[in-house]
Amino acid sequence: MLLRRIAAAFVAVLALGGVQAVTAGPAAAAPRTLYYDAGQAQEFKAVVDQGAQIWNSRVTNVRLLPVPAGSTPNIRVYADNGWPRAQTTSLGNGRWYMGRQAVNQGYHPPRIAAHEFGHLLGLPDRRTGLCADLMSGSSAPVSCTNAYPNAREAATVNNNFATVARMPAATFVWSGSRP
Ligand SMILES: [Zn+2]
Numbered sequence: 105m106l107l108r109r110i111a112a113a114f115v116a117v118l119a120l121g122g123v124q125a126v127t128a129g130p131a132a133a134a135p136r137t138l139y140y141d142a143g144q145a146q147e148f149k150a151v152v153d154q155g156a157q158i159w160n161s162r163v164t165n166v167r168l169l170p171v172p173a174g175s176t177p178n179i180r181v182y183a184d185n186g187w188p189r190a191q192t193t194s195l196g197n198g199r200w201y202m203g204r205q206a207v208n209q210g211y212h213p214p215r216i217a218a219h220e221f222g223h224l225l226g227l228p229d230r231r232t233g234l235c236a237d238l239m240s241g242s243s244a245p246v247s248c249t250n251a252y253p254n255a256r257e258a259a260t261v262n263n264n265f266a267t268v269a270r271m272p273a274a275t276f277v278w279s280g281s282r283p
Contacts, residue, residue, distance in 0.1 A: 148217070154214045
């Protein structure tokens with residue numbers, strides 16, 4: 105009898121609070137998988153894979169995986185002689201370029217790759233000049249070899265993929281100081 109009274113009180117508390125604790129919450133959503141195609145990244149294919157693995161080691165709500173043969177990738181990666189740059193069509197979809205102009209100036213290729221993937225994951229440029237910030241891009245010194253997002257950048261990406269975040273189409277250019 106006492107037990108039933110306690111149970112009734114518990115239900116009443118839940119009802120008062122208007123909480124949804126009565127039903128078991130849904131299991132955490134499976135991480136969203138984004139497939140990338142590095143087949144046209146030429147000499148940078150390995151560093152593109154490295155950039156993806158860096159993100160996979162820091163975030164939980166999204167995975168970057170090489171596209172299986174015959175499937176359409178979310179992200180296409182190219183290499184050319186311009187600045188590294190990313191063009192997004194929506195969150196998690198678009199293309200980016202491993203630009204030799206920055207590589208030839210000495211910017212750390214894994215940092216470039218992780219940075220450009222960062223745009224595809226919904227992060228804008230933040231030209232803070234700080235090496236600890238992945239999205240500071242070319243504003244950090246050429247000598248910067250940090251290729252990992254900081255905790256805030258990783259948290260933002262997790263938030264972006266925790267909900268159905270929307271991001272308008274956009275273009276981001278690495279734009280170093282020298283032409
Ligand atoms: Zn950028």
